[in-house]
Amino acid sequence: MSKKDYYSLLNVARSATADEIKKAYRKLAMQYHPDKNPGDKKAEEKFKEFSEAYEVLSDPKKREMYDQFGHAGAQGGFGGAGGPFGGAGGFGGFGGGGGGAGQGQDPFQDIFGDVFSEIFGARGYSGGPGAGTGGPRRRQQKGSDLRYTLNIAFEESALGTEKVISFVRQRNGKDETAKLAVNVPAGVKEDQRLKLAGEGDSPAGGGAAGDLYVIIKIQDHPLFKRQENDILMDLPVTYTDAILGTSVEIPTLSGKAVIRIPPGTHTGQTFRLKGKGFPKIGGFGSGDMMVRLIVDTPEKISNRQKELLEELSKAGDETPLVKAFKEKAANIMRNKK
Template sequence: MAKRDYYEVLGVSRDVSAADLKKAYRRVAMKHHPDRNPGDEEAENKFKEASEAYEVLSDAQKRSAYDQFGHAGVDQSAGMGGGAGAGGFGSFSDIFGDVFGDIFGGGGRGRGGPSRGADLRYNLELSLEDAVRGTNVQIKVPTLVACDTCDGSGAKKGTSPKTCTTCGGIGQVRMQQGFFSVQQACPTCRGKGSIITDPCGSCHGQGRVEQTKKLSVKVPAGVDTGDRIRLSGEGEAGAEGGPAGDLYVEVHVKPHEIFQRDGADLYCEVPVDFVDAALGGELEVPTLDGRVKLKVPAETQTGKLFRLRSKGVTPVRGGARGDLMCRVVVETPVDLTGKQKELLKEFQATMKGGKNSPRQSSWFDGMKNFFGDMKI
């Protein structure tokens, strides 16, 4: 049975934000969770389907691949065995706690631990040559890194955070709402589970400081504008020693003075003087691999495309190398001398209308038909 579209499974649009995506998943997961529907195989399958959809769409890299290639783009990495998928259901109370935690100012299930740092994005401009061949670039990224003085704990050197006595280090407290018992973030430690009584002087208890990191980025051959390179763990450091987020390097290929890229193919315009276009000739044209000869047959017209096979781009995701498409532009001569003008007039006198200029002749015939045989 064919898989349903992940956005359809969660009932969201393709431009849904991360926050709204999470809310949509919670609604579907709560409705079909096996704890609420014991013995209901259809509900269990729908819960697994929603978990798989959320696992892919909540990951920026997987979501990008899914948006471009559908299920084929994520089938190798997405599965039903992770998180709350087929291998083990997240408990209903976990999802239920998430919803009410958000309503009452908390932040989901047990927050008694350091949180992951934010992901970062860096826009990388590349020349067409570097994008096609691949390269290594050095970048500078302003970010938050773990404080060296306190090793990211936020506490003064020689001290450590104290377990919160209000929540006992869990980061959550329970409150009674009628016949519901609802969890919310501990108001004393704000869900952290610990309190810093003697903060570090370098980071003022935050566990992180601002720093510009120098990173080396390996750009694979064949990347194009919009492609992203993920550097795991190079995002912002997590608060209080938490794991760092990721850095996403987004590629932007600068315009080229000769070539335009369309997928795996390259296009360029080749100016040809009208004598070579009429009589035929051989030209040198540029490629990314160097110059090659292009034979122009006699009577070539402007707009004629010549294909140079395998002179384009090898896509970053694999596949055959593209072609170079050369579009001929017949160039009218300028700055003519008196002698050259006389020769052209003599040449013009020898022209035999439609025989030498069939396109011009057919165009005038069309004009006559359009205006009802009006003399032009």
């Protein structure tokens, strides 16, 4: 199977709801279904790709693993190489016992009830690919999924937090205002989705309620930036501190830390604080904090500072880097005469 990004295959955003993913897959399944494209191998391969993507993204657990770990995480939830359809060629027999999941667990059941009806005409359909061809069966309606955007502070995304949210949903055909406590795990990432099962709309005629998806948005921090599970921070120091060396107290997610800057440190030099980054979701340790030194040269200096620097310059001490550059530049200019 292709290892293209599943969201790109279905042409949906990573924050798409289950309904949006379902609609996108249904449209593609109608277009590329083998029975609409007999003998077209390319259409058959595309159909397999879309089905593999939908199998993962329609399953909350598989989708969560895929969002965190990519294809490697999703592989643990796959069935055999035949995919969700089983049988020869990956599609199985539409009228006999194919390789679909059990009743109530098949992510393709609702979709293919409609797809098959449009392909083969409006006749009874009672299951997913591989189900029997019994009489028509009315599917229980499910309420719509909802989305809620939750803004949290940078520190909250690292350490975890609980937020009470308020939103409007439909219950039994009427609007109601709901309040829920949302547990945000430590290490959560920008645009990560937290699922609250059964907290969406419920249909007026009865049936299961939809889900609520909380989309995480993280506020910028005045000093820190996140890179995967590491924290990056620029530390400005004076040129005298860079030359002579110093110790600087800095903030971290867990409190204070001291950076000892050795004499002769230059711009761009990086100091690593082990374990001071974001906790890794799943409890597998934490990232690091990377502190990059920036030597801040003043634009204006006092007369006394100027005198001292001129005396230092007259001492004639040059760094090896400056000395090597001057020698190379002099050679180049001599050769051009």
